[in-house]
Amino acid sequence: MKKKQHWIGDINVYCPLAIGSALEMHGWTGKMSYLSVLAMMLVFSRVSGGLLSHTSHPHSLNSQQSGQRSLLHHRLRRGWIWKELFVPEEDPTSRVIGQLKSDYDRGESTIKYILSGEGAGDVFEIDEYSGEIRTLKKLDREEKASYILQAQAINRNTNEPEEPQSEFIIKVQDINDNSPQFQNEPYVSSIPEMSPVGTTVAQVTATDVDDPMFGNNAKLIYSILQGEPYFSVEPKTGIVLTSWPNMDREVQDEYLVVVQVKDMLGMSGGYSTSTTVTVSLTDVNDNGPTFQQHLYTFAIPENAAVGTTVGRIMAGDGDVGINARMTYSLEEDLEGSSTFIIQTDPVTQAGVVLLAKPLNYESKKRYVMAAEAVNDHIDTRFLPLEEFRDRTTLKILVGDVDEPPVFLSLVYEWNVPENAAVGTVFGSISARDTDSFSSPIRYSIDKRTDATKAFKIDPNNGTIAVAKALDRETTEWYNMTVEAKETTPNHLSSSVVVFIKVLDINDNVPRLARDYQPYICEGTQAGDLIQLLSAVDPDEPTEGHHLYFSMVPEERINPNFTVRDNQDNTAGIVALLSVLMLIVRRQRRKQQEETGVEVKELELPDAVSQKVLYYGEKGAGRADLDFCQPVVPVRPRPKRRERRLRREEVRASIRMSLRESHLIGPEDEVFRQFILDRLAEADQDPYVPPFDCLRTYAYE
Secondary structure (H helix, E strand, O other), rough: OEEEEEEEEOOOOOOOOOOOEEEEEOOOEEEEOOOOOOOOOOOOOOEEEEEEEEEEHHHHOHHHHHHHHHHHOOOOOOOOOOEEEEEEOOOOOOOOOEEEEEEEOOOOOOEEEEEEEOOOOOEEEEOOOOOEEEEEOOOOOOOEEEEEEEEEEOOOOOOOOOEEEEEEEEEOOOOOOOOEOOOOOEEEEEOOOOOOOOOOOEEEEEEOOOOOOOOOOOHHHHEEEEEOOOOOEEEOOEEEEOOOOOOOOOOOOOEEEEEEEHHHOOOOOOOEEEEEEEEEEEEEOOOOEEEEEOEEEEEEEEEOOOOOOOEEEEOHHHOOOHHOEEEEEOOOOOOOOOOOEEEEEEOOOOOOEEOOOOOOOOOOEEEEEEEEEEOOOOOOOOOOOHHHEEEEEEEEEOOOOOOOOOOOEEEEEEEEOOOOOOOOOOEEEEEOOOOOOOOOOOEOOOOHHHOOOOOOEEOOEEEEEEEEOOOOOHHHHHHEEEEEEOOOOOOOOOEEEEEEEOOOOOOOOOOOOOOOOOOOOOOOOOEEEEEEEEEOOOOOOOOOOOOOOOOOOOOOOOEEEEEEEOOEEEEEEEOOOHHHHHHHHHHHHHHHHHHHHOOOOOOOOOOOOOOOOEEOOOOOOOOOOOOOOOOOOOOOOOOOOOOOOHHHHHHHHHHOOOOOOOOOOOOOOOHHHHHHHHHHHHHHHOEEEEEEOOOOEOOO
């Protein structure tokens, strides 16, 4: 078998010099197409001083091979390394882009070339006899920029590789087939009006998908198509700047700036696109308020209610928002009555003039004042201080209105004693017509407020008098309404409230609070309280009631009870058992037991006073008589309230006691007669105690 061998040595790089030039390499020969810019580079690895032989049969080795075995172990083959091929993008025609050829290819068609890898058979193909590489369709670098393929040379007879498989790259060469595109659209920006030249407005950014490393296809430049002379753009960065001083928002508040971007550094033949930047000027306070009129005239009727809107004034301000806010104020005429106020409408920024005090045409018919508008937020960078305010004049005319009568007082109140005679005049009401032409006034009482008709009013002069007898205990207060009406055809009227208080006089006698029906128990002792009495008096004296209680002397008196005045407008019925009667009964019972003779029961006379206590003196008669000892002690008098009454009050109190009473005492005829009656009974009764016994009567 024929042995094949070739050299493997240093790396050699060959570049084409002209159209159709060949690349001849030790082992491979490659040819490039006309459109290739960079040559296909074939790289060989040669080991100096050594041969690598390939055989198809293992028994063909001769002695020379075995002699050099140790050397071959140090001269290993590195393989083929293919570099790059280039093909232009967007070329629809099929064309040869390169050729691969082995040194062993003698034109006898014994070598078969095989292509594999990315795009093999679909995008690229190789002529298996000539080794020419051809494109099959149009390529797009932006879709895929490079392809990695593998090439191999096979001996058709032995089907053995003539060369080891090697790898190379086909790169798609860029052409300027894409226009630049702006990012982040739309562009909207705002800057303050009056901004200085060079103020940054916005930055626009565009990109180009073409290869930035190949020529000027993706090199961009920016320019202004619309917006000059107010704006400019930096060519390389796309930053939009102001180029006009003192742009006024009140003149134009929005600008549309058209920016163009172009590739190929703006040279002809390149692609371009444009975008719009919307620039708004924000407001600054560079305008002050200005009144459109130097004089505002308003009219208002004199009967307008407080708070009524008189009119509106308006100061114009070219600014907006916070810069247009203003405050209005009034400087009234020399009287300084503050009859009107002005407020700022927060929506329209108008000045609203309001009525602050009631008007009176007869007092003042016209008001003249100055109004001022001042900006709330002042910026002296744009205007001097005095230009942030303006003034105008207001004239307000008061209209005459026929008004109802006006009372001199808002309310009337009088006091009348309840014993006032019918016809007594106790007050007077007065009203007047405030109009310029005063008319007579007639007075009357509203019948709905004086159902009892207790009072009457003089229709001409307004005096009020008692019309019927009054009783404070029946009605203490009277509330009524008095009307004053003009005699004009309009019959305008007004009304006022009148309060009348009926004063108390002492015209009622006191009486017990209720019908008392007390009872007494069998074991009641002397001095025990049987019933607590109280009394009422419909009158209401200034210093309160002072009621006094006593027994009625002309009435039949029960000797077993008495009345005790507590000096606090109450009294108690107290048990007062006759001690004398009990002692006599005890003595007669003792005599009956000694003599065995029935003795007639001693009967005390009915006239024994309830306020007489019996006291006996020991040793005045028989020594064994003990019935003269005091049995019922004298009860201490309750302490009266410490109040000194005038002589007139004392006399009145005596008269106001429960019915009429007598001052009973030792010098009184009643008391004297009582003593005489007791003596007569003692003289005529044989069963009374011994004659030498002294009876002592004390009066409480």
